[in-house]
Amino acid sequence: MSEVWLNKIAWNDDGLVPAIAQDADTGEILMVAWMNREALRKTADLGEAVYWSRSRKKLWHKGEESGHTQKVLEIRTDCDEDVILLKIIQTGGIACHTGRKSCFFQKLDGQEWATVEPVLKDPHEIYRK
Ligand SMILES: N=c1c2ncn([C@@H]3O[C@H](COP(=O)(O)OP(=O)(O)OP(=O)(O)O)[C@@H](O)[C@H]3O)c2ncn1[C@@H]1O[C@H](COP(=O)(O)O)[C@@H](O)[C@H]1O
Ligand SMILES: [Mg+2]
Ligand SMILES: [Zn+2]
Numbered sequence: 001m002s003e004v005w006l007n008k009i010a011w012n013d014d015g016l017v018p019a020i021a022q023d024a025d026t027g028e029i030l031m032v033a034w035m036n037r038e039a040l041r042k043t044a045d046l047g048e049a050v051y052w053s054r055s056r057k058k059l060w061h062k063g064e065e066s067g068h069t070q071k072v073l074e075i076r077t078d079c080d081e082d083v084i085l086l087k088i089i090q091t092g093g094i095a096c097h098t099g100r101k102s103c104f105f106q107k108l109d110g111q112e113w114a115t116v117e118p119v120l121k122d123p124h125e126i127y128r129k
Contacts, residue, residue, distance in 0.1 A: 030103065039059055094126070
């Protein structure tokens, strides 16, 4: 198989690489998750973000439950090929399972982490649990 492009990635000891999802329009960082080989291959094939869930130990097609899929416009890696950057369009405008746009909603304020982004939708309405 011609998977030279996948061999180039510096997979960690668990066979994973961190993947950053960035809003293709605004440049905002929406989330960071993990990919294994299969996840990256599927992401490229599908044109939608597929991660590896470390706790659930399975491929995770982002949005499979919430509908908040991520359309992938571009896949990049960095100079030493140990991180993946996805330029995406976020379906529903919500990447985070807390109902916020971005997972990066906590900001250091002195000695405390302050929540600085609004919940756009109640997670109980997004997830049936
Ligand atoms: N939807 C999310 C979600 N969205 C963004 N993120 C971020 O992505 C990171 C995923 O990396 P991890 O390896 O820590 O993921 P994980 O711990 O294996 O995932 P969970 O066990 O938390 O589900 C998290 O740390 C969050 O910052 C999410 N992490 C988990 N989920 C869960 O994924 C499931 C499916 O959600 P949808 O994909 O939106 O349908 C639901 O159960 C959600 O709770
Ligand atoms: Mg987690
Ligand atoms: Zn989140």
